[in-house]
Amino acid sequence: MTTPVCTSASDAAVSPRQTRPHARPYPSFASYVRARQPVLLRTARSLTANPSDAEDLLQTALAKTYVAWERIEDHRALDGYVRRALLNTRTSQWRKRRVDEFVCDEMPEPESVPGEDDPAERQALHDAMWRAIMKLPARQRAMVVLRYYEDLSEVQTAEVLGVSVGTVKSAVSRALGKLREDPELDLAR
Numbered sequence: 001m002t003t004p005v006c007t008s009a010s011d012a013a014v015s016p017r018q019t020r021p022h023a024r025p026y027p028s029f030a031s032y033v034r035a036r037q038p039v040l041l042r043t044a045r046s047l048t049a050n051p052s053d054a055e056d057l058l059q060t061a062l063a064k065t066y067v068a069w070e071r072i073e074d075h076r077a078l079d080g081y082v083r084r085a086l087l088n089t090r091t092s093q094w095r096k097r098r099v100d101e102f103v104c105d106e107m108p109e110p111e112s113v114p115g116e117d118d119p120a121e122r123q124a125l126h127d128a129m130w131r132a133i134m135k136l137p138a139r140q141r142a143m144v145v146l147r148y149y150e151d152l153s154e155v156q157t158a159e160v161l162g163v164s165v166g167t168v169k170s171a172v173s174r175a176l177g178k179l180r181e182d183p184e185l186d187l188a189r
Helices: 027-047 051-071 075-096 119-135 138-149 154-161 165-181 183-188
Strands: none
Touching (some): 119 138, 119 183
């Protein structure tokens, strides 16, 4: 690709980026990607089950960010912009996915859930869950109760407790990990 020759004074005022929009990447964009790619890839992996899909998802989000690079006013908020692009792209992919339905001769029997039929088992499970929740540190316990018993969103939980949404996400994740490992809840598995 050759650079066009300027024929008038008005043409001379046109920058190289305007005459060749995709000739070279933005230096600040390239350095941003080099610095933040591992963190952003972890975020993409949390949105997909397949590492290859996560790489594709990140690539798409970065392409959208590149297109909007000059319009982004606050470059300190780039991670948030890319994360939003990741989430929006993943949501669009999810909505477009095709769901296959298969006709079968018989309805499959649903698996029985412990405590579903027997009120005594249901109460024993409920009691075991509360004992396990009570073993959690107070902060994690509060977040789990607000999120899953009070049915608040992560944002609402963060507002109630006066912490960031990221704090809620990480604390709830750690709390759920502890609950999964609690031996008293084995009957629920």
